[in-house]
Amino acid sequence: MTTKEKGDKPAPKKPVKKPVAKKKATGSTARARNTVKVQKAEVALTVLQVRFVEEYLVDMNATQAAIRAGYSEKTAYSIAHENLRKPEIVAAIAEARAKQQQRTEITADRVLREAWNQVTADARELTELVVVCCRHCYGEGHMRQRTQVERDYAYKLWVDEGEDPEDFPEDGGVGFDPNREPFSDCPECGGHGYPRVVLKDTRKLSPGAASLYAGVKQTKFGIEIMTHSKDAAMEKLFKHLGLYERDNQQRVDPLASLLHSIASGNSNGFKPVAKDPEHGED
Template sequence: MDTNSNSSDNHSPDSANLLPRSIDWAAIHLAYTTSSSSTRDIGRAHGVTHAAIGKRARREGWERPEKEEPVSAKLAKLEPRQQRFVEEYMVDMNATQAAIRAGYSTETAEQIGYQLLQKTSVVEAISKARQAQQERTAITADTVLMEIANVALADARELVEVKTGCCRCCYGEGHKFQRTLLEMNSDRERWLDKGKDPSEFDEQGGIGFNPLLLPNSDCPNCGGDGQARTVLKDTRHLSPRAVALYAGAKQTKEGIEIKMHSKLDALEKLAKHVGLYEKDNTQKNDPLALRNMTDAERAVRMSSLLQANPALVATLAQLMATGAQQ
């Protein structure tokens, strides 16, 4: 059956776009006064012409934010070797090695690196370069801290589990060695292949072995303790925390070895970040005197400081709770 796409009964996206819509001038004002986006880009995002934005901005006295000085301008104010030092320092954050690669003497590189990091112009250039780097890579301090928190709070059982099930004799007849059906048939075939009397084949505890069953407390072989086995989890179905903890796998003579990042190291980094160590609580840049607070007061204070990142607050609160339980 033919249909008429031009029929008035058909509401195409184009016809929907013809409907009038309200203009969010509050959002436009925010973008105009706080971002570096052009009026054309702002207008395109909000469905209004750049001319209309300019007219309203002039009428209401909107002001554009000051343009930030680009990294190249910051570097241009430095001497050539200082510029090279900033570029090399961004590679590994090692002042001594950066000074050497920038052309300073290896004998005085450590001292020169320290002195350069005391210069306001160099520090500003590094700060600007680091900010630009974070914008390019989308890696911020919060991103790194969340990854550390994921490692610290991950459950290693998501990667490897030790499961204890019944032993071979738990449910065998007379608590004798129990086989699976496949094992029984295979053993019987080998017995017959050797030309032995079928009637003399020892079925022992019969068939039906299932390692997933719980241990039998009456088993004389294992005493109810069962038999442990290692189970490796499918890495395609891991939680974000387990992914952060996972450091790879290696095939060894004994089997597959699962590698993990150190939870203890991650916990130590987080503990320092929230000021749990006494030496960190007494640092000059700690205006909160955390060492004089109770754990509850410290958690409340840290939460108030990190309100801008609710996910991070929740993670750190969980860390505090874990430490309190231990």
């Protein structure tokens, strides 16, 4: 073991270098690592532009996306409009949407298929209004008919009250089937029967009916079946197919067309009347 000799000086300590904090990239001058191809050329996006693309995918609201990305609220509308006209941002949005669709498996085809299912769905798979026979349709002599359970219960009450079993009124007999169709010549209902609401088992719905089904709600009046709007789904399909645009191109103002026809002397316009019977003019 060695001992430190007198006069020896300790070795100088090496200075510890403090880590230098990197300046945070801010503003439109900072460049993001994200680049997109615009006509086969690599174009870099700024940090704010990258944030704008990310925020735009949230709700497709350009102005709100600009505000959330960090642009000034005073200029957010104009900047958002300008951004959506830049080829590099348009390309970045398209690329981001494609990646988003791959991750979520939400594609335009799938959305359109869901809308088509709602439009073509048969609502009778969810609930039906069924018209069935009345109690008199198939009773003997068209008197009121009972089920066997009802007849036995009525008979027991009759006997318990001390009445003669032989005098029990059988009325229209037993065998009432509430699912039979109305009898056309029934004197009681006139062959119209009685309406009955039938709710279907939602576990057995077709894909179309399942797309239309929006849930069930218990109200004070009973069960309410909720559905998605077929009109809204149809409007989406019309817009996708461009039917509204085609209709607008074909639409003509009939009054303007008529006035133009008259002014141009077209034979399809009004012709002067030789004799006006209403005013007695010759």
